[in-house]
Amino acid sequence: MKLSKEEIQHIADLARLDLSEAEFEKYGCQLSGVLDYIDQLQEVDTDDLEPTAQVTGLENVYRNDEIKVWADDERKAALALAPDLEDGQVKVRRVL
Amino acid sequence: MKLNTLTIKQAQEKMEKGEISSVDITRDCLERMRELNDKLNAVLTFCEEEAMKEAELADERRASGETGALLGIPYIAKDNILTKGVRTTAASKILDNYIAPFDATIVKKLRKAGAVLLGKANMDEFAHGASGENSAYGATHNPWDLTRVAGGSSSGPAAVVASDMCLFAMGTDTGGSVRCPASFCNLTGLKPTYGRSSRFGLVSMTSSTDVPGPITKDVADAEIVLRVMEGLDEHDATTVDAPATKISQSDIKGKKIGVPTEFFKGTDEKILKIINDAIAKFKEQGAEIVPIALPHAKYGIPVYYIITPSEVSSNLARFDGIRFGFSDTEAKNLLEVYKQSRGKGFGPEAKRRIMLGTYALSAGYFDAYYLKAQKVRTKIKNELDRELEKVDIIITPTQPDIAFKIGDQSDDPLKMYLEDIFLSPASLAGLPAMSIPGGFVDEMPVGIQLIGKRFDESTLFSFGKKYQEVTDWHNKKASI
Numbered sequence: 316m317k318l319s320k321e322e323i324q325h326i327a328d329l330a331r332l333d334l335s336e337a338e339f340e341k342y343g344c345q346l347s348g349v350l351d352y353i354d355q356l357q358e359v360d361t362d363d364l365e366p367t368a369q370v371t372g373l374e375n376v377y378r379n380d381e382i383k384v385w386a387d388d389e390r391k392a393a394l395a396l397a398p399d400l401e402d403g404q405v406k407v408r409r410v411l
Numbered sequence: 412m413k414l415n416t417l418t419i420k421q422a423q424e425k426m427e428k429g430e431i432s433s434v435d436i437t438r439d440c441l442e443r444m445r446e447l448n449d450k451l452n453a454v455l456t457f458c459e460e461e462a463m464k465e466a467e468l469a470d471e472r473r474a475s476g477e478t479g480a481l482l483g484i485p486y487i488a489k490d491n492i493l494t495k496g497v498r499t500t501a502a503s504k505i506l507d508n509y510i511a512p513f514d515a516t517i518v519k520k521l522r523k524a525g526a527v528l529l530g531k532a533n534m535d536e537f538a539h540g541a542s543g544e545n546s547a548y549g550a551t552h553n554p555w556d557l558t559r560v561a562g563g564s565s566s567g568p569a570a571v572v573a574s575d576m577c578l579f580a581m582g583t584d585t586g587g588s589v590r591c592p593a594s595f596c597n598l599t600g601l602k603p604t605y606g607r608s609s610r611f612g613l614v615s616m617t618s619s620t621d622v623p624g625p626i627t628k629d630v631a632d633a634e635i636v637l638r639v640m641e642g643l644d645e646h647d648a649t650t651v652d653a654p655a656t657k658i659s660q661s662d663i664k665g666k667k668i669g670v671p672t673e674f675f676k677g678t679d680e681k682i683l684k685i686i687n688d689a690i691a692k693f694k695e696q697g698a699e700i701v702p703i704a705l706p707h708a709k710y711g712i713p714v715y716y717i718i719t720p721s722e723v724s725s726n727l728a729r730f731d732g733i734r735f736g737f738s739d740t741e742a743k744n745l746l747e748v749y750k751q752s753r754g755k756g757f758g759p760e761a762k763r764r765i766m767l768g769t770y771a772l773s774a775g776y777f778d779a780y781y782l783k784a785q786k787v788r789t790k791i792k793n794e795l796d797r798e799l800e801k802v803d804i805i806i807t808p809t810q811p812d813i814a815f816k817i818g819d820q821s822d823d824p825l826k827m828y829l830e831d832i833f834l835s836p837a838s839l840a841g842l843p844a845m846s847i848p849g850g851f852v853d854e855m856p857v858g859i860q861l862i863g864k865r866f867d868e869s870t871l872f873s874f875g876k877k878y879q880e881v882t883d884w885h886n887k888k889a890s891i
Contacts, residue, residue, distance in 0.1 A: 398738040
């Protein structure tokens with residue numbers, strides 16, 4: 316299955332990825348190749364099967380809904396990783 | 412003798428007798444790291460000062476009467492495992508400046524047990540790969556042949572143990588990332604049962620199959636590390652409250668070993684000979700050989716390469732240039748921050764997987780790809796569970812071939828994906844699996860994979876220990 320340039324552009328937009336011309340060419344081909352390979356799954360009869368999303372058999376793992384204070388040094392270290400801060404909050408570019 | 416060559420067990424015995432200290436071992440390891448890293452490119456970050464302090468602390472703890480299987484034992488962690496205050500890059504440029512603000516649960520447990528962190532190991536970027544070549548910091552070289560890959564994605568953890576830079580390494584295994592490099596570097600690599608150990612503080616890749624796992628010099632050491640790292644964690648709701656692993660006996664008399672001959676079709680004859688020799692050894696030791704059938708195991712790769720990219724595209728969405736990691740300062744608005752930071756920060760394989768996963772999950776394709784793959788996953792899992800009711804373990808080769816030359820396969824993603832043929836079924840089913848050294852082809856190591864029942868790592872250890880009692884492959888070292 317060959318993906319068109321528009322399809323590749325659409326996927327890249329959804330994935331929020333800026334790609335170069337060369338990358339478009341390369342990934343277009345490689346993705347088509349991988350998808351062709353994956354198509355062999357269609358030969359497996361899965362009519363009566365449930366999908367498997369997890370394998371532990373655990374169900375509804377609950378915890379109490381209470382606030383736990385994060386150690387101050389770790390909280391500060393985590394915030395310090397942001398490129399821009401103001402008043403202890405992460406600053407982003409104008410949205411509107 | 413150089414103390415960096417010891418196993419965990421040997422080092423512990425010597426420390427308990429007071430013959431050596433953790434500082435002695437740590438010093439020898441650090442010297443070996445400095446001596447060899449230019450050749451191997453296995454370590455991305457050195458923690459020399461911190462390591463010496465931790466070793467001194469371990470010696471003080473011992474002096475005040477404390478004992479423990481990992482007290483004072485130096486190790487190296489794969490760079491997708493968060494280590495507080497230490498740079499943690501996942502071998503990606505997008506995390507080049509990331510200093511972990513907290514410890515992964517397994518690191519916290521190792522720290523509490525007194526293990527000494529020497530540094531952070533190279534890997535395929537975000538653990539995407541089977542060779543180590545996808546690292547943004549260059550390929551890791553195999554200590555057995557510097558022109559060959561060390562395997563992946565835990566390339567660095569394998570190379571550092573195979574070259575005796577440390578006593579053990581901590582890796583992660585999503586679809587074979589501990590077992591593959593263990594096979595390529597003549598080491599023991601354990602992928603525990605999914606849910607056995609906490610994933611909290613690992614850089615998430617495929618949350619439904621990611622597990623942390625040790626790479627060690629022998630099976631007894633793998634068991635020692637698992638016993639420290641396992642257990643329920645309130646920070647990871649997928650951990651299971653399973654009975655703790657007990658020290659296993661190396662008795663396999665009457666145990667059943669399943670051989671899925673049909674699944675081996677197409678594998679190199681020399682590799683198959685090693686597997687058949689191992690089966691004969693197990694038989695000699697009293698195990699019963701049972702032919703089994705896994706007709707759907709071959710679909711493990713196509714299933715894995717839908718499920719993994721899908722989860723990757725979701726998990727890697729967090730790298731957006733806002734809260735941490737690389738942020739492109741040339742961006743003019745918020746959307747450009749996202750697109751340019753990710754476009755410049757991610758390497759080729761991460762981009763490929765994000766694209767593939769985004770496509771598989773996008774409107775109109777979900778049923779044909781993701782849902783279909785999840786259903787075939789059920790088939791693979793049911794089939795393995797059914798066969799494991801008849802036998803105690805299943806044996807396969809770890810890899811279809813020996814370590815390949817650096818650069819030989821790096822431009823063909825599909826060929827690289829096929830390296831995981833024997834590895835992905837256990838990952839998709841969440842079963843424990845272990846690679847142990849089984850011999851050599853063309854002077855390069857070949858691993859044997861043992862797959863066990865869920866939460867029954869002990870039987871893997873019994874088989875592995877017995878095998879290492881009656882063979883000497885695991886004692887062979889790379890001459891570097």
